[in-house]
Amino acid sequence: xxxxxxxxxxxxxxxxxxxxxxxxxxxxxxxxxxxxxxxxxxxxxxxxxxxxxxxxxxxxxxxxxxxxxxxxxxxxxxxxxxxxxxxxxxxxxxxxxxxxxxxxxxxxxxxxxxxxxxxxxxxxxxxxxxxxxxxxxxxxxxxxxxxxxxxxxxxxxxxxxxxxxxxxxxxxxxxxxxxxxxxxxxxxxxxxxxxxxxxxxxxxxxxxxxxxxxxxxxxxxxxxxxxxxxxxxxxxxxxxxxxxxxxxxxxxxxxxxxxxxxxxxxxxxxxxxxxxxxxxxxxxxxxxxxxxxxxxxxxxxxxxxxxxxxxxxxxxxxxxxxxxxxxxxxxxxxxxxxxxxxxxxxxxxxxxxxxxxxxxxxxxxxxxxxxxxxxxxxxxxxxxxxxxxxxxxxxxxxxxxxxxxxxxxxxxxxx
Amino acid sequence: xxxxxxxxxxxxxxxxxxxxxxxxxxxxxxxxxxxxxxxxxxxxxxxxxxxxxxxxxxxxxxxxxxxxxxxxxxxxxxxxxxxxxxxxxxxxxxxxxxxxxxxxxxxxxxxxxxxxxxxxxxxxxxxxxxxxxxxxxxxxxxxxxxxxxxxxxxxxxxxxxxxxxxxxxxxxxxxxxxxxxxxxxxxxxxxxxxxxxxxxxxxxxxxxxxxxxxxxxxxxxxxxxxxxxxxxxxxxxxxxxxxxxxxxxxxxxxxxxxxxxxxxxxxxxxxxxxxxxxxxxxxxxxxxxxxxxxxxxxxxxxxxxxxxxxxxxxxxxxxxxxxxxxxxxxxxxxxxxxxxxxxxxxxxxxxxxxxxxxxxxxxxxxxxxxxxxxxxxxxxxxxxxxxxxxxxxxxxxxxxxxxxxxxxxxxxxxx
Numbered sequence: 001x002x003x004x005x006x007x008x009x010x011x012x013x014x015x016x017x018x019x020x021x022x023x024x025x026x027x028x029x030x031x032x033x034x035x036x037x038x039x040x041x042x043x044x045x046x047x048x049x050x051x052x053x054x055x056x057x058x059x060x061x062x063x064x065x066x067x068x069x070x071x072x073x074x075x076x077x078x079x080x081x082x083x084x085x086x087x088x089x090x091x092x093x094x095x096x097x098x099x100x101x102x103x104x105x106x107x108x109x110x111x112x113x114x115x116x117x118x119x120x121x122x123x124x125x126x127x128x129x130x131x132x133x134x135x136x137x138x139x140x141x142x143x144x145x146x147x148x149x150x151x152x153x154x155x156x157x158x159x160x161x162x163x164x165x166x167x168x169x170x171x172x173x174x175x176x177x178x179x180x181x182x183x184x185x186x187x188x189x190x191x192x193x194x195x196x197x198x199x200x201x202x203x204x205x206x207x208x209x210x211x212x213x214x215x216x217x218x219x220x221x222x223x224x225x226x227x228x229x230x231x232x233x234x235x236x237x238x239x240x241x242x243x244x245x246x247x248x249x250x251x252x253x254x255x256x257x258x259x260x261x262x263x264x265x266x267x268x269x270x271x272x273x274x275x276x277x278x279x280x281x282x283x284x285x286x287x288x289x290x291x292x293x294x295x296x297x298x299x300x301x302x303x304x305x306x307x308x309x310x311x312x313x314x315x316x317x318x319x320x321x322x323x324x325x326x327x328x329x330x331x332x333x334x335x336x337x338x339x340x341x342x343x344x345x346x347x348x349x350x351x352x353x354x355x356x357x358x359x360x361x362x363x364x365x366x367x368x369x370x371x372x373x374x375x376x377x378x379x380x381x382x383x384x385x386x387x388x389x390x391x392x393x394x395x396x397x398x399x400x401x402x403x404x405x406x407x408x409x410x411x412x413x414x415x
Numbered sequence: 416x417x418x419x420x421x422x423x424x425x426x427x428x429x430x431x432x433x434x435x436x437x438x439x440x441x442x443x444x445x446x447x448x449x450x451x452x453x454x455x456x457x458x459x460x461x462x463x464x465x466x467x468x469x470x471x472x473x474x475x476x477x478x479x480x481x482x483x484x485x486x487x488x489x490x491x492x493x494x495x496x497x498x499x500x501x502x503x504x505x506x507x508x509x510x511x512x513x514x515x516x517x518x519x520x521x522x523x524x525x526x527x528x529x530x531x532x533x534x535x536x537x538x539x540x541x542x543x544x545x546x547x548x549x550x551x552x553x554x555x556x557x558x559x560x561x562x563x564x565x566x567x568x569x570x571x572x573x574x575x576x577x578x579x580x581x582x583x584x585x586x587x588x589x590x591x592x593x594x595x596x597x598x599x600x601x602x603x604x605x606x607x608x609x610x611x612x613x614x615x616x617x618x619x620x621x622x623x624x625x626x627x628x629x630x631x632x633x634x635x636x637x638x639x640x641x642x643x644x645x646x647x648x649x650x651x652x653x654x655x656x657x658x659x660x661x662x663x664x665x666x667x668x669x670x671x672x673x674x675x676x677x678x679x680x681x682x683x684x685x686x687x688x689x690x691x692x693x694x695x696x697x698x699x700x701x702x703x704x705x706x707x708x709x710x711x712x713x714x715x716x717x718x719x720x721x722x723x724x725x726x727x728x729x730x731x732x733x734x735x736x737x738x739x740x741x742x743x744x745x746x747x748x749x750x751x752x753x754x755x756x757x758x759x760x761x762x763x764x765x766x767x768x769x770x771x772x773x774x775x776x777x778x779x780x781x782x783x784x785x786x787x788x789x790x791x792x793x794x795x796x797x798x799x800x801x802x803x804x805x806x807x808x809x810x811x812x813x814x815x816x817x818x819x820x821x822x823x824x825x826x827x828x829x830x
Contacts, residue, residue, distance in 0.1 A: 008423065152777045161777055209648050221742070225640050232744020233624050234781040239741035242775055244734040247661045256737070256773050319659040322671070326654035327636070327742065329647020358671050360657055362567045362576055366649040 011228065012037055013392050016045045017054065017074075018200055021099055024073035025058045046072055052391070053078040054098055074099045079391070080137050082145040082183070083384030084124055085190065085377050086110075087338075088165045088217035089288060091120070093127035094380040095135050095142075098388075100201065102376060104134035112286060115166040117176055125180035144184040144387030148193040148379045149173060150218050152236045158187050164253045165217055186386040190214055191238045193382030194336045194372075195222025195229055200385050202334065202374045209330040212372075213240070213321060215339040217266045217288060221324060241265065245319050263316035266292055266339055273309045280305050292342045299346050310343060311350055318354020321369070325355060329363040336372040337379070345371060426643065427452055428807050431460045432469065432489075433615055436514055439488035440473045461487055467806070468493040469513055489514045494806070495552050497560040497598070498799030499539055500605065500792050502753075503580045503632035504703060506535070508542035509795040510550050510557075513803075515616065517791060519549035527701060530581040532591055540595035559599040559802030563608040563794050564588060565633050567651045573602050579668045580632055601801040605629055606653040608797030609751045609787075610637025610644055615800050617789045618749045626745045627787075628655070628736060629794075630754040632681045632703060636739060656680065660734050678731035681707055681754055688724045695720050707757045714761050725758060726765055733769020736784070740770060744778040751787040752794070760786060 015035050020026060023034075028046055032039045049055045049072075056075040060068035076099040085092040088110065095104040106127035110120060124147070132139060151163035158174020174187050195204070195212040204210035204224050212222035221240035223230040230237050241261035242254050249258025250271070262268045266288040273283050273291065282298055282305060284290035298306025321333060333355075335348055352369050359367075372378055430450050435441060438449075443461055447454045464470045464487075471490040475483035491514040500507040503525065510519040521542035525535060539562070547554060566578035573589020589602050610619070610627040619625035619639050627637035636655035638645040645652050656676035657669050664673025665686070677683045681703040688698050688706065697713055697720060699705035713721025736748060748770075750763055767784050774782075787793055 152775070162775070223742075225645055226643060228641060230640055230743075232778065232781075233746045234744055234777055236775065236777045236781075237742065237744035239744075239775055239778065242741050243658075243738035244660050244773060245662050247664075247731070247734055249662075254775060258734075316662070319662055319673075323658035323738070326657050327638075327652060328645075329649055329652035329654075331648045358659060360567065360577070360651065360654055360669060362649055362651045363647065363654065366647075366651075 007228075010393060012041065013045050013048065014200075014389065016042060017049060017388075017392065018205075020049070020055055020072060021074050021200075024099075025071040026073070027061060027069040027071055029063070029069055054391070076101065079143040080135065080141050081143055081384040081387045081391075082128060082131060083193075083377075083380035083382070083387070084128065084145060084147040085193070085379035085383060086120060086124065086147065086149045087190070087379075088115075088150060091123040091127055092377050092380050093124070093131050094377065094384065095131035095137075096381075096384045100381065100384065100388075103137075104131040105380075106130040106134070115168075117160075117168065117171045117173065121173070121176045121180060124177065128181055139182070142183045143391045144186055145181060146186045146188070146193070146383030146386035146390075147173075147177065148188060148190045148383045150190060152239075153187055153189045155186075155188060155235055158185070160187075167253070184387070184390060186383075186390050188235075188383070188386055189220075190216070190337070190379045190382075191220040191222040192229060192231065193222075193379045193386065195224055195238075195382070196385045196389075197374055197378040197382030198222070198334050198336070198372065199224055199229070201381060202372055202378065203332055203370050204334060207331045209328065210332045210334065211324050211328055211330045212334045212336050213324070213340075214337045215264065215317075215335060216337040219261045219265045223328065224330075225328065240320065240324060243320070243323065245316065245323070260316065260320040264313055264320065268316075269295070269309065269313050269339070272312050273305070276309055276312065277305045282306060282309075289338075292339055296342045296344065299343070310347055314347065314350035314354045317351050318356075319358050321351060321355045322358030322364075325359040325363045325367050330367055333367055333369045334372050335369070336374075340371060422643075425808060427456065428460050428463065429615075429804065431457060432464060432803075432807065433620075435464070435470055435487060436489050436615075437620075439514070440486040441488070442476060442484040442486055444478070444484055469806070491516065494558040495550065495556050496558055496799040496802045496806075497543060497546060498608075498792075498795035498797070498802070499543065499560060499562040500608070500794035500798060501535060501539065501562065501564045502605070502794075503530075503565060506538040506542055507792050507795050508539070508546050509792065509799065510546035510552075511796075511799045515796065515799065515803075518552075519546040520795075521545040521549070530583075532575075532583065532586045532588065536588070536591045536595060539592065543596055554597070557598045558806045559601055560596060561601045561603070561608070561798030561801035561805075562588075562592065563603060563605045563798045565605060567654075568602055568604045570601075570603055570650055573600070575602075582668070599802070599805060601798075601805050603650075603798070603801055604635075605631070605752070605794045605797075606635040606637040607644060607646065607650075608637075608794045608801065609749075610639055610653075610797070611800045611804075612789055612793040612797030613637070613749050613751070613787065614639055614644070616796060617787055617793065618747055618785050622746045624743065624745045625747045625749060626739050626743055627749045627751050628739070628755075629752045630679065630750060631752040634676045634680045638743070639745075640743065655735065655739060658735070658738065660731065660738070675731065675735040679728055679735065683731075684710070684724065684728050684754070687727050688720070691724055691727065692720045697721060697724075704753075707754055711757050711759065714758070725762055729762065729765035729769045732766050733771075734773050736766060736770045737773030737779075740774040740778045740782050745782055748782055748784045749787050750784070751789075755786060 032042045058073045076097040081096045091108045093106045108123040152161045160171040160173040198204035208227045210224040219241040221238045244258045246258035250262035252259035252262045282294040447457045473488045491512040496511045506523045523538040567576045575586040575588040613619035623642040625639040634656040636653045661673035665677035667674035697709040
């Protein structure tokens with residue numbers, strides 16, 4: 001099947017670059033051993049990456065008695081990648097070198113009432129301009145900008161079809177961004193950005209089956225299945241936040257009742273707190289970040305209300321994550337995004353116990369539940385990785401092969 | 416990656432045989448056009464299938480002006496395959512030729528209290544002996560027996576780890592079967608058998624992403640994702656029946672509360688009926704089949720209790736299937752197994768409406784919900800297909816490649 005062979009070629013190209021990023025310098029022989037690819041295939045792929053200046057020859061090492069082996073390393077300064085994490089309460093932008101080191105970052109708050117598409121795009125444009133200036137690099141060296149936006153995204157058309165927390169419907173986000181940003185743009189959502197970040201750099205490295213649970217204002221799951229990102233037939237797989245755990249339960253903005261998100265998204269956690277203790281000083285009405293921060297501090301001081309709210313939330317998470325364990329039978333469930341990062345290991349410990357109460361023994365025994373080990377914003381990193389993957393896909397095109405990517409990349413003169 | 420290349424080779428072999436079974440006679444050129452494979456690859460795979468006597472040369476067709484093209488067809492009589500569907504209330508066994516035509520079938524009832532492993536194995540052995548005798552074929556021509564058993568199965572060890580409706584734990588089923596059956600055995604569960612049957616012969620043909628929902632005594636989902644069967648890391652993916660839709664709801668035999676299965680498995684439907692109308696004449700206590708049959712007849716005569724029970728059940732199914740639509744974003748959801756077949760299109764119509772009330776618009780728009788079009792027992796057919804796939808995998812082994820299948824096949828002298 002042609003499509004599949006080409007997919008494998010692309011996956012192999014990613015795998016070789018991943019390995020070089022993880023361990024530079026390295027030889028073609030080491031790469032072949034680490035990836036299981038033939039030396040001839042590795043040599044071809046290394047040649048393509050050298051042509052793209054993503055990697056560089058850095059000398060030779062002796063091999064016991066044999067010919068010296070050529071070494072390659074990632075060409076960190078061979079280009080820059082930008083990752084944009086548009087969330088309900090903030091826009092984070094980070095600029096990376098090709099080794100995915102952060103060279104600059106910028107953050108803008110998105111306050112309630114500032115969620116019109118033009119306003120959000122303004123924040124993105126300002127922050128992208130800021131990181132390029134901070135890093136002091138020429139625009140020509142920016143290989144691409146990956147943009148993550150919550151909700152359901154049509155990658156082919158660049159349209160944000162539905163962002164429930166802002167009630168966006170069919171917003172032509174890529175067109176709006178293109179008016180301000182002249183680099184190639186790659187649009188997707190935080191579920192997929194988080195999953196790609198964990199696959200390249202985090203807890204899903206080398207795992208064929210992994211679920212990356214995004215816990216923020218909205219919640220969802222990035223799915224790594226059978227070694228690859230599962231997008232579904234219209235790029236909207238992973239909407240775990242809108243699966244039902246309480247039939248006829250809390251009303252969700254999606255129109256359904258009892259969705260996971262209404263209990264474990266940041267506003268859902270605030271509601272859990274309000275129901276338990278309406279006048280708690282932990283509660284900062286209208287401020288999700290402050291409330292989750294207060295809960296995290298409360299847990300450290302054994303505040304009984306904080307402990308109870310986190311336990312209640314873990315109970316819902318336990319049922320919802322057990323559903324993922326029973327359905328997908330993954331090797332690892334990674335808890336990611338800002339709510340998970342803020343509540344940290346104490347939350348994860350509660351969640352592990354709660355999942356074990358709901359899941360079947362066989363898939364439970366095969367799964368570990370961990371906090372994302374990525375120290376920075378995984379969604380920015382994943383979005384930048386989409387830009388890196390986009391640049392890698394261009395190899396096939398330059399060799400005259402038919403373009404198959406659905407990503408719309410607009411190559412325009414740098415600003 | 417070596418593993419992936421070999422997987423693709425196996426998948427291509429399946430695809431070519433599927434195409435030949437669907438359309439015999441056919442030429443290598445037509446096969447290349449239909450599968451997207453190169454003519455050279457098709458020629459190699461056709462050669463392997465000819466060596467295995469699974470297909471045969473059947474003459475030539477003229478090609479406009481060119482050389483006459485060799486035609487091949489499935490060699491229906493080149494071997495026999497047996498499919499065994501062990502369910503909570505029956506054992507179905509069917510014997511197929513290589514075109515997957517049924518040559519013989521046998522059925523044994525499993526009555527309450529007859530569910531010890533030895534009793535069930537006795538039913539299987541009797542029915543397998545019966546179909547071979549009925550078909551009048553030599554034992555040597557049986558290429559294999561696929562066996563589907565409910566619950567969680569370790570294919571590598573042949574152990575039924577957990578069959579909740581019978582409370583089986585770690586039953587060495589393959590060892591027990593081997594004492595009575597001398598053909599190569601392939602063990603798996605009905606979720607995967609149903610999914611494979613739909614992929615080869617049913618509503619999932621040519622669909623890369625499909626969910627096959629099994630509605631019987633137990634319920635679950637067979638997952639076709641990214642073009643292949645998704646098993647998960649320990650062959651226990653798809654346990655949709657044990658996902659939570661009513662937190663703290665009905666107690667399930669798995670130990671969890673509010674599992675989908677407690678509302679939409681046959682015993683759950685009986686409970687829905689009992690809660691609505693405790694003395695209904697539709698209810699046949701202790702007899703699932705009779706009760707579901709009575710509900711089906713009641714719907715045809717507009718019996719208000721039957722209509723209400725099916726609508727209530729569809730409401731639970733709506734929430735549970737919407738979870739699958741939102742998580743997997745499949746092209747098609749296929750309703751299969753005996754409860755779906757008995758309640759038929761009227762159930763499917765109710766389910767479609769109910770799913771649309773719960774699912775997100777984008778994945779919902781990409782999904783159709785259909786009844787399995789397979790007129791016979793899809794689990795028998797799927798189990799026989801596992802035996803066919805097992806025989807096809809032996810090609811790679813004969814060519815000296817490393818054995819990678821986890822299926823335990825015991826080749827023993829035919830009885």
